[in-house]
Amino acid sequence: MSIYEHFRPEERALIDHFLDLIDQVSQRYIPRLTDFMDPRQQTILRSLIGKNDAVHLSIFGGYEHAERARALLLPPYFEPDSDPFDLAYLDVRYPAKFGSVTHPELLGALLGSGISRNKIGDLLIGEEAAQFICVKELEPYFMLHLTSVGKLSVSCRPILPKNLLHTADGWTYSEGTVSSLRLDTLLSEIYHLPRVKASEAIARGLAKVNWEIVEKRNFDIREGDVISLRGHGRSKIISCGGLTKKNKIRLQYGRLN
Incomplete structure (x- = not known):
């Protein structure tokens, strides 16, 4: 195989x-x-x-x-450097009295500067605060060139990892049954939507599977996949298997709180 x-x-x-x-x-x-x-x-x-x-x-x-x-x-027996992952932690400073920075706006500003997404880690958004993680070699670039996010003027400064804004993810787990493992069927079950609404959302590019936009409503979902629907949050498929007496597939899934 x-x-x-x-x-x-x-x-x-x-x-x-x-x-x-x-x-x-x-x-x-x-x-x-x-x-x-x-x-x-x-x-x-x-x-x-x-x-x-x-x-x-x-x-x-x-x-x-x-x-x-x-x-x-x-390789075995190789001793890594003291900071082997080469990460930079940057705080985005802005005048909160004039507005706030959102996740899409910050990501858009970072990618709009011509930097690839795979050079940027998590974006952390708090009340009147925004931070992001990137590869170390880009720290001076962002400190010099990231001067606006949305309509706000901003500046960047390095911070220590201990000063990051973050909390542990919380998941709520549920069970259900579905007639198939098509994307539109699972979106309908997980987010309690009419199937026609789920299909429309997929066609509009609002659904992602494993962080990639999927526009086929009959896209086959597998155990372990992560699904998200804009405006409804993220979910993950824990298990899918076994049939009910009505030949429906048993489903276990989690939704991110």
């Missing part, structure tokens, strides 16, 4: 990239540090490494519950 059969076809390029990194570490003893990955990418990398004793894997995004994180792949 090919290793690719365990993953979706669109993930093949990513798998090839990870396999190359693993080969560099295990065969040529070269340490490798990835860019920021979303949780789905982290899961794929962990799966590919498995119990490979020739590769030591560490994943970190700046704090314990970080969603986006970098992976450090090391």
Whole structure:
């Protein structure tokens, strides 16, 4: 059985990239540090490494519950640097009396400067406060060039990790039944929407599976997938299997509070 059969076809390029990194570490003893990955990418990398004793894997995004994180792949007996993940922590300062910074606005400003998303970690938004994590080499760039977010003038300054705004994610778990594992069917079940509304949202590009926009209402959802619908939050599929007497699929899922 090919290793690719365990993953979706669109993930093949990513798998090839990870396999190359693993080969560099295990065969040529070269340490490798990835860019920021979303949780789905982290899961794929962990799966590919498995119990490979020739590769030591560490994943970190700046704090314990970080969603986006970098992976450090090391050969056995290799001693990492004191700060092996090369992260920068930046506080976005702005005049709160004139408005506030939102997550979409901050992300838009960061990406609008021409920086790739995989160079940026979590964005942390609090009351009258905004912060973000990025690769260390971009710290001076953002301190110099990030001067506006939305309509607000801003400035950046480095902070210590202990001063980050963050809380542990909270999930609420539920069970249900569905007639199929199509995306529109699961959105309807999880977010209590008429199926036609779920289909319309998918067609408008409002639904994501594993952090990628999906516009096919019949997209097949699998156990472990993370689904989000704009305006309704994020959910994850814990398990899907077993049939009821009416031939419906038993579903366990979590919703992010």
